[in-house]
Amino acid sequence: MKYSIIISFLLLTVCLTAFGQEKQSRKSKNPNSAAAEKGLIKVSVMYPFAEGKTFNMEYYETKHMPMVAGFLGSNLVKYTIEKGLASGIPNQPLPYMAVGTFYVKSLDEYQAAIAPNRDAIRADFANYTNVAPVILVSEVVR
Incomplete structure (x- = not known):
């Protein structure tokens, strides 16, 4: 149970980080x-x-x-x-x-x-x- 919570948290962190990078890369491609x-x-x-x-x-x-x-x-x-x-x-x-x-x-x-x-x-x-x-x-x- 403890490990599944940690794994879920890590997956969420990875997803949010990836989303932030994608959002940032899209922004830099078309700033307007x-x-x-x-x-x-x-x-x-x-x-x-x-x-x-x-x-x-x-x-x-x-x-x-x-x-x-x-x-x-x-x-x-x-x-x-x-x-x-x-x-x-x-x-x-x-x-x-x-x-x-x-x-x-x-x-x-x-x-x-x-x-x-x-x-x-x-x-x-x-x-x-x-x-x-x-x-x-x-x-x-x-």
Whole structure:
């Protein structure tokens, strides 16, 4: 038990160190990337992992996200799609199966674009998942 805790701590330390080095190397390659995103609105749509829940990544990537992106028009700067692989803590369950993120210029324009399309967006959930997403709207500060 004592050794497994020590090994877990060492693995976490190695992962955090590696992440810090990757983050630093990306920063040095493109020092303006953070400045270019500062002030944008970030809409994160997170799909929690749970036993028996499903997620069709191909449909999400090729149909759902492009549909929503189309609703956002010129307000959309970019969007990303992430597939969950593991928890940040070894031997812990995966927190999210997937995360879709939209970066937009204006929260008001985002809400105005989504409101009339909300029912179509929600109806499409059944085509790729049986999970209710958690949505976080935030502002990029760095």
